[in-house]
Amino acid sequence: MANKDVKPVSMDQEIEQLTGMARDEAILAHQDKIEKEIKESTQLVSEKMPLSVLADEFKSDPVYCQKIDDLLTTHRFIRKTRGDGNCFFRAFGFAYFETLLTDKVELHRFIGIAKKSKEELILLGFPAFTLEDFHDTFMEAVRSIQDKPSLENLVETYCDQGISDYLVVYFRLLTSGELQKRADFYQDFIEGGRTVKEFCSQEVEPMSKESDHIHIIALTNALEVGIRVAYLDRGEGGKVNCHDFYEGCIPQTTLLYRPGHYDILYS
């Protein structure tokens, strides 16, 4: 008869002994804890701050310091977003909506695209009843720009998690919709032998999934909104490289990328 003490202990059992929780539960609890820490330390979208705050953050890192100096020749302010995996969508959404505060023509064009998008997404098979929910909240936010174009309101909207996350979800759905509509084109960008549909349900539609180039290409194409991304990374040369999305666009806003995160840049 086997003796209980010498039975091999599996990893799951070990975790259970240590934490008093099953493995999945322990992982989720740990993730919750990290999320909570991030939540308490940064706003969803911050106030506009002088770019020197970034220099302070990286003052012990010569590669980044040199690049931040380079960035300072063209940009002076930064608006940070929370690092919760939704930062690209939140940074893009805020920066673009901010341009709409003063650009009536573009706002008019965008309302047209946004209105039309609902039917297109339903045709792609998204459940109408939840989609409507997100679409309505999204349209409400866009219309409030029309009715009351104030930066203060916009900051408030984007810092209210209840509304802000709805906007992120809708941007994610728009991204997924574009990828699926032009699946033949996007298929070549997808790694790991996955179909476009699988990629969308694994990497685009769930909240907190980080964005890659393909997300950016799809969203900027879907809305025909051009952005510039400045790359603050470890690449050589001491200069910040920029890339415009979609290809050949006139960028309306600039985002700052550092590995794993997007913020908004201002000149």
Place this chain on the structure above:
Amino acid sequence: MANIAAGRIQRELREVMNSDEAIKNQIKIEFPIDDYSELQGEIIGPPETPYQGGRFKLHIKVPETYPFNPPQVKFVTKIWHPNISSVTGAICLDILKDQWAAAMTLRTVLLSLQALLADAEPDDPQDAVVAKQYKDDHDEYIRTAKHWTTVYAGGNTKNQELEQKVKQIVEMGFEETCAREALSSSCWDVAKAIENLMS
């Protein structure tokens, strides 16, 4: 519970109750008055599977952060399936974890669970013992899963031989549930099951 979650859950409950599947009595959701955070779900076992004829009860906990985080779902009815713990009812299903999306609904969840019963993923198991049996001795897995469906979920494929074996071990002074679990894990080999129970 936050207002967003409560409002949305109310609409979702209506969606489930008015769905074709609910009308055909294939899925069901019940909830206590004015509390939408703890729900009772029910799905029937899909036809042509070992779960056919069974009704499986689920416990659904809706988090404050719903719909941005998934509902937490567990099987209340005991079930023998590679992706569901035979002990705790915990479920391994991507959409209940990192592939949940806010556009999904409780109806999506119930239908996905039914699909999981029809199409297990033994390479991503929740219950390693069941998964191993599923892969190594599939006939034994089917026999055991059918037996559990009958005993716990009201299915109707009685198997006298298996019942007899459970009884044999119960008569030795073991609890019935433990006896059945031990037998199921050891492919209904009575000697092996007893050895496991005594170790």
